[in-house]
Amino acid sequence: xxxxxxxxxxxxxxxxxxxxxxxxxxxxxxxxxxxxxxxxxxxxxxxxxxxxxxxxxxxxxxxxxxxxxxxxxxxxxxxxxxxxxxxxxxxxxxxxxxxxxxxxxxxxxxxxxxxxxxxxxxxxxxxxxxxxxxxxxxxxxxxxxxxxxxxxxxxxxxxxxxxxxxxxxxxxxxxxxxxxxxxxxxxxxxxxxxxxxxxxxxxxxxxxxxxxxxxxxxxxxxxxxxxxxxxxxxxxxxxxxxxxxxxxxxxxxxxxxxxxxxxxxxxxxxxxxxxxxxxxxxxxxxxxxxxxxxxxxxxxxxxxxxxxxxxxxxxxxxxxxxxxxxxxxxxxxxxxxxxxxxxxxxxxxxxxxxxxxxxxxxxxxxxxxxxxxxxxxxxxxxxxxxxxxxxxxxxxxxxxxxxxxxxxxxxxxxxxxxxxxxxxxxxxxxxxxxxxxxxxxxxxxxxxxxxxxxxxxxxxxxxxxxxxxxxxxxxxxxxxxxxxxxxxxxxxxxxxxxxxxxxxxxxxxxxxxxxxxxxxxxxxxxxxxxxxxxxxxxxxxxxxxxxxxxxxxxxxxxxxxxxxxxxxxxxxxxxxxxxxxxxxxxxxxxxxxxxxxxxxxxxxxxxxxxxxxxxxxxxxxxxxxxxxxxxxxxxxxxxxxxxxxxxxxxxxxxxxxxxxxxxxxxxxxxxxxxxxxxxxxxxxxxxxxxxxxxxxxxxxxxxxxxxxxxxxxxxxxxxxxxxxxxxxxxxxxxxxxxxxxxx
RNA sequence: GCGGGCGUGGCGAAAUCGGUAGACGCGCCGGCCUUAGGAGCCGGUGGGCCCAGGCCCUUGGGGGUUCAAGUCCCUCCGCCCGCACCA
Numbered sequence: 001x002x003x004x005x006x007x008x009x010x011x012x013x014x015x016x017x018x019x020x021x022x023x024x025x026x027x028x029x030x031x032x033x034x035x036x037x038x039x040x041x042x043x044x045x046x047x048x049x050x051x052x053x054x055x056x057x058x059x060x061x062x063x064x065x066x067x068x069x070x071x072x073x074x075x076x077x078x079x080x081x082x083x084x085x086x087x088x089x090x091x092x093x094x095x096x097x098x099x100x101x102x103x104x105x106x107x108x109x110x111x112x113x114x115x116x117x118x119x120x121x122x123x124x125x126x127x128x129x130x131x132x133x134x135x136x137x138x139x140x141x142x143x144x145x146x147x148x149x150x151x152x153x154x155x156x157x158x159x160x161x162x163x164x165x166x167x168x169x170x171x172x173x174x175x176x177x178x179x180x181x182x183x184x185x186x187x188x189x190x191x192x193x194x195x196x197x198x199x200x201x202x203x204x205x206x207x208x209x210x211x212x213x214x215x216x217x218x219x220x221x222x223x224x225x226x227x228x229x230x231x232x233x234x235x236x237x238x239x240x241x242x243x244x245x246x247x248x249x250x251x252x253x254x255x256x257x258x259x260x261x262x263x264x265x266x267x268x269x270x271x272x273x274x275x276x277x278x279x280x281x282x283x284x285x286x287x288x289x290x291x292x293x294x295x296x297x298x299x300x301x302x303x304x305x306x307x308x309x310x311x312x313x314x315x316x317x318x319x320x321x322x323x324x325x326x327x328x329x330x331x332x333x334x335x336x337x338x339x340x341x342x343x344x345x346x347x348x349x350x351x352x353x354x355x356x357x358x359x360x361x362x363x364x365x366x367x368x369x370x371x372x373x374x375x376x377x378x379x380x381x382x383x384x385x386x387x388x389x390x391x392x393x394x395x396x397x398x399x400x401x402x403x404x405x406x407x408x409x410x411x412x413x414x415x416x417x418x419x420x421x422x423x424x425x426x427x428x429x430x431x432x433x434x435x436x437x438x439x440x441x442x443x444x445x446x447x448x449x450x451x452x453x454x455x456x457x458x459x460x461x462x463x464x465x466x467x468x469x470x471x472x473x474x475x476x477x478x479x480x481x482x483x484x485x486x487x488x489x490x491x492x493x494x495x496x497x498x499x500x501x502x503x504x505x506x507x508x509x510x511x512x513x514x515x516x517x518x519x520x521x522x523x524x525x526x527x528x529x530x531x532x533x534x535x536x537x538x539x540x541x542x543x544x545x546x547x548x549x550x551x552x553x554x555x556x557x558x559x560x561x562x563x564x565x566x567x568x569x570x571x572x573x574x575x576x577x578x579x580x581x582x583x584x585x586x587x588x589x590x591x592x593x594x595x596x597x598x599x600x601x602x603x604x605x606x607x608x609x610x611x612x613x614x615x616x617x618x619x620x621x622x623x624x625x626x627x628x629x630x631x632x633x634x635x636x637x638x639x640x641x642x643x644x645x646x647x648x649x650x651x652x653x654x655x656x657x658x659x660x661x662x663x664x665x666x667x668x669x670x671x672x673x674x675x676x677x678x679x680x681x682x683x684x685x686x687x688x689x690x691x692x693x694x695x696x697x698x699x700x701x702x703x704x705x706x707x708x709x710x711x712x713x714x715x716x717x718x719x720x721x722x723x724x725x726x727x728x729x730x731x732x733x734x735x736x737x738x739x740x741x742x743x
Numbered sequence: 744g745c746g747g748g749c750g751u752g753g754c755g756a757a758a759u760c761g762g763u764a765g766a767c768g769c770g771c772c773g774g775c776c777u778u779a780g781g782a783g784c785c786g787g788u789g790g791g792c793c794c795a796g797g798c799c800c801u802u803g804g805g806g807g808u809u810c811a812a813g814u815c816c817c818u819c820c821g822c823c824c825g826c827a828c829c830a
Contacts, residue, residue, distance in 0.1 A: 138747050138825075145746070145826050152830085170830060183830090224828080249828095256829045263830085269744090270828050336829055457825080528768070530755060542755070545768050555783090601759080611757065614767035621767090624784080686763050691811040693763055717797080731810050737762055741810045 001036070001043050002422050003029050005052035007415040008086060008102055011348035014380045021348040021380070025052055035510055039519045040650045047429040051350070051418035056425065058371035059435035060418055061353040063471070065364050068354070072118045072470055073342070075362065079187060079254065080341055081216065082110040087382030088345040089114055091414060092338050093146075093459050098217025107216045115343040115352060115411065119466045123147050123335045125480075126465055134485040136533075142457045148336025153320045155329040157182060157235040157262060159246070162194065166235060169257035169334050172267060173323070174316040176239045177303035178285035179262040180275065182246045183228065186211035187254035191231070194246065198232025204248055211250040219250060226251055226274040237262070238328040239319070240304065249274060257334055266292050286312045340463065342414045347380050347387040349412025357399035357406040366400050372408070386410040419460055420467040423447055423482060435476075442478050450483035453491065461486070487607060490535040492526060497537045508538045520649035521547035527609035527648055546613075550652050553620050553645065556638045557656035566631045572662030575639035577674050578632040585633030588626050592640040593677035595619040599644045600670070609648065616644050635660055643671055686737035687712045689721050705732050712738045 003025075010021040010028075017024070029050060036043070049056050067073035081090040085105035089112060094101040119126075127147050130140045152171035159166060166184075170176070184191055186208045195204035207229045211219070218224075228249025237244055251270055252261050265275035265282040272293035275282050287298030300307045300315045306322070307315045323329030343352060353365040353372045365372055375394040377387050388410040389395060399406040421435070427444040428436040452460070461483070468482040493499055494506025501507065513522045525543040529536040559565035561572065581589045595615045602612040619641045623634055639660045646653030646665050657665040685699040685708060695715035699708055709730060712718055722742065729741035 141747055142825055148826090148829065150829070168830080172830080219828090226828085251828045251830095253829065261830045268830070270830075273828090334829075336826095454824085525768095528755095536755075539755075539769075541769055549768080552783095606759070608757095608759085610755095611759095611767080614757075617767055684763080688762085688811075691762090691809090696763075720797090729810060731762090733762055737811090739762080739810055 001032075001045060001048045002426065003032070003050040003052075004415060004419045004422070005029070005050045006057075006349045006412075006418055008346065008348070011346060011380055014348070020376070022052065025050075038514055039510070039523060042650065047426050049422065049425055049429050051415070051422065052348075054371045054373055055432065057350040057374075057418065059425065060350045060413065060421070061365070061370050061372060062367060062435055063421060063467070064413070064417070065353060065367065065370075066474055066476070067117060067470060068364055070470075070474070072121070073115060074118065075113060075115050077111060077113040078116075078341075079109050080112050080114055082108045082112070084108055086346070087384055089341055089343065091341045091416070093340075093462070095216060098215060109212070109216060109219075114341050116339040116341055117466070119340045119463075120335060120337055122466050122469050123149065123337050125469055126337075126462065129465075129469075129481055133481050133483065135483075136486060136488055139454065139457045139461065139486060139488060143462055146337060146458045146462065150334045150336075152332055152334065153323065153329050154258075154332035155262065155323060156238060157260075158238070159194070159233055159235045161233055164190065166190075166260050167258050167329075168260050168262050169332055170262060172264065172316075173319045173329070174300065174307075174312040175264040175267045175285055176237065176262070176319060177300075177307075178264040178266050178283045179237050179242075179244060180265060180281045180283055181244050181263045181271075182235045183249045183252045183261050183263050183271075183274070184231070184246065185252040185254040185259040186248055186250050188248070188259045191248050194231045194233050195248075200230050200232040203229045204231060207248060214250070226270070226277050228274065228278070238323070238326070245280075247274075247278075255338060256336065267295055269293050269295065340414075340466070342417055343411035344414055345384065345386045346382060346412055347374075347377060349415060350374075350418060351388070352409040352411055352413055354409045355397055355399060355406040356409070357402060357404060359404055360399055360401045363399055363401045363406065369400070374412075386412065388412070416459060416463050420463045421471075423464070424468075424471075424477065438476065438478075445477060446479045446481055447483045449485045449487065451487045451489055454488040457488075487533065489532050490530075492529075493535055493537045495538050495540070513543070517543050517547050518550075518651075520652045521550055524550065524613060524645070524648040528613045530610055532607050532609060549617050549620065550645070550649055552624065553616075553638070553641055554652060554656055556620065556623055556634075557642060557659050560631070560635055560638055561659035565627075566635065568631070569660075572658075572660060573635075574663060575636055575643070575657075575661050575671075577677070578630075578636055581630065581633045584626040584629035588622060588629050588633040588637045590677050590680060591619055591622045592637040593673040595644060596640060596671045596673040597678055600673075603647070613645075613648060616641050619644075640671055643668065683735050685711060687715050687718050688737060688739040689718065689742055691739060694718050694721050701735055705734075708732055708734075708738050712740065 005025045010025045013019065013024050014021040051057060051060070064073055081092065081095045083090055083100040083103065083105050085103045086100060090100060090107065095107050098107055099105060100107055127144060127149055130143060150171050152169055153173040154167045154169055155173065155176065157166045157168060158164070191204060191208060195201045226249065228247045231246040231248055233246045234243040235246055236242070251274065252259065263271040263274065265271040265280065266284045267286055272282065282292060283302060284292060285301060285303050287294050287296065290296065290298070297312050300310050300312055307318060310318065320329065320331055351372045351374055353370060355363050355365065357363050375388065375391040377391050379390060380387050395408050395410060397406050397408055398404065424436055424441060424445070428440045431437060464482050468477065469480060471477050472480055491499065494504065494508060496504070496506050498504055498506055521543055525546040528546055529542060561569045563569045578585065578589055595618070598615040599612040602608040602615070619637060623637050639657055642653050642656035642660065643665050646657070654665050657663065679701060681701050682698045683701050684696045686693055687695040687697065695717040697711050697715045699711050709732070713722070722740070725742040727740050728743050731739040731741070
């Protein structure tokens with residue numbers, strides 16, 4: 001068990017109530033412990049950890065320093081996402097539709113110096129290794145889209161007037177001859193320099209200022225009409241020497257590629273839209289008479305005698321090769337993924353272990369001085385800088401390098417840093433010499449089966465993969481992937497089918513549920529409600545049904561144990577397969593063995609807990625329907641149901657099992673089916689004519705084809721349907737069905 | 744727009760490899776037990792015919808492959824999720 005304890009919820013609560021986040025967090029942890037115990041959730045408490053404790057975040061800081069040493073943690077000024085409500089910067093991954101993932105406020109863009117993790121160095125490995133892990137396809141797809149690898153070429157366009165080269169990235173070098181203008185992002189550092197002294201200087205300033213003040217949401221709207229202004233300069237198209245006009249336009253993004261593009265309006269929808277607004281020339285270079293813009297394949301036209309007539313896919317290769325020879329371009333790969341912005345201007349997080357020295361600049365805190373403890377402050381209110389800045393005694397320190405005066409970093413880390421390595425700490429939770437012992441880690445890692453909500457698909461699950469790869473490169477661990485297999489479970493929704501929330505008033509809280517139905521019924525119901533990868537609405541009548549089932553099982557056990565059903569029941573005896581059951585008893589023993597097999601396969605193979613529980617219900621129902629069966633068979637079937645139900649309803653499973661057998665179910669091995677009891681000596685032969693079921697007859701298991709045919713032809717309803725028809729073909733599925741094809 | 748997923752009774756769902764559609768549970772109907780039943784036990788329950796033996800229809804719509812399709816293929820419709828001016 002572990003608690004991802006740092007973060008905004010505890011801090012915002014502190015701002016509202018004045019309770020220190022540490023106190024509120026520890027209280028919450030106490031409540032979690034209490035409820036885990038009441039629900040009977042059985043886990044290894046000896047490895048309990050919490051990310052807000054110095055014994056944990058000391059090692060978060062230690063890992064940060066290892067990243068820093070290798071240049072994987074660095075500081076840079078960049079256009080970053082700023083949440084005006086939470087008063088902190090956010091990672092790209094935490095901005096959803098232009099809004100703060102946490103509070104929903106419109107995110108602004110600010111130019112700030114911040115700490116980043118160089119996750120982009122790992123883009124290819126994060127992409128490629130997805131093929132090696134057993135994860136749901138949709139999660140892999142989401143990660144692939146997020147990384148957004150594009151293969152293309154970098155091509156240099158030169159502005160002769162200012163003698164500056166502008167490389168651009170394109171995925172379509174085959175359309176280079178169709179470039180009729182050139183566009184730069186408003187954030188491009190050269191925009192003002194280019195416009196200076198031209199007639200457009202004023203307009204460019206106005207346009208750029210307006211663009212920079214737009215929110216992320218406004219700027220990103222896909223259906224927004226294209227806008228831009230000319231820069232009054234030209235660049236030379238390297239493939240044909242043409243001078244094409246330069247523009248600044250907000251549909252070009254500074255963060256992707258080089259912040260400048262070659263525009264090919266005939267073969268790109270965005271460039272086409274822009275060219276229409278500004279009446280710019282549109283020149284087809286691919287295809288024959290398809291409507292423009294045309295983004296498909298076809299022969300190259302209007303380009304150069306070297307390439308005209310060539311299929312554009314081949315021309316792509318040829319043109320890139322030509323660019324390389326001429327030193328005007330080269331193959332290039334671009335990613336949508338950005339570096340992970342990890343600093344936050346908030347209090348309740350892991351302090352970043354560096355100091356700023358006037359003489360030595362950024363100086364890491366030595367390992368021996370870790371942890372850099374989070375100091376207490378009075379005021380948690382965010383003011384655009386970390387509340388830690390107010391702790392002047394803590395901020396002012398000495399430089400570990402020169403001993404001179406220095407200031408501590410006051411930003412804290414994104415909580416996703418804390419959670420990117422907790423599974424490693426579980427392996428060696430109390431190690432106070434190192435984050436973990438490599439030998440111990442090698443024994444446990446990787447995680448065989450990870451379970452979580454799909455909301456982590458690109459946040460936690462990408463960050464944790466990055467951490468493991470970076471740590472593997474430092475030889476600190478021996479695996480490339482943290483989570484071998486992933487299962488994304490659904491959510492229990494409120495009774496109205498909506499996500500539980502206080503504002504909707506549809507929250508089902510655990511206390512009254514456990515009081516009313518018991519922890520066992522509540523747990524078993526949550527698993528019985530449907531497939532675990534699906535969301536499901538809570539229903540009181542549903543849980544009553546499961547409660548009824550558990551009570552039925554309990555009464556069976558009780559009756560057999562107290563002597564009302566079984567006079568010898570007062571003496572518990574181990575659950576054993578009865579040696580030679582007959583009649584109803586044989587039926588029950590077979591049913592019990594069937595249930596063992598079914599439950600085992602459903603649970604382990606595919607997490608189908610709903611059908612596993614249904615199988616135990618069937619077994620219990622059959623015992624009730626066969627009270628005439630001999631006692632041994634009923635005892636065995638009931639004890640088997642108790643041990644199978646134990647993972648879902650541990651308290652009741654334990655009790656029923658112990659009443660009958662005198663043994664503790666968790667000390668017994670998981671039951672195994674007797675293979676001889678998994679198959680009956682007869683089966684119901686399904687008799688089809690032309691694929692329609694016409695009759696069912698009992699047939700001996702393993703009977704030869706000829707005998708099944710005979711039995712089928714003799715079945716009364718089959719005979720009726722065969723009358724006057726000729727059998728042209730007979731399909732036999734052994735021990736299952738027979739299909740007579742007739743004319 | 745691109746990518747992924749889903750669509751089965753009144754409801755939650757099952758059908759695991761192309762082989763009996765609707766297991767199990769909820770709800771509903773009936774019976775037993777009971778002073779009583781909001782307890783328990785037993786039975787019924789997709790729709791429509793019916794000579795009571797059966798027959799026809801049915802897995803979002805349409806088409807196809809096959810002896811056989813909820814399952815495979817094509818197509819259309821609807822819903823959900825992710826990404827989205829990424830050059």
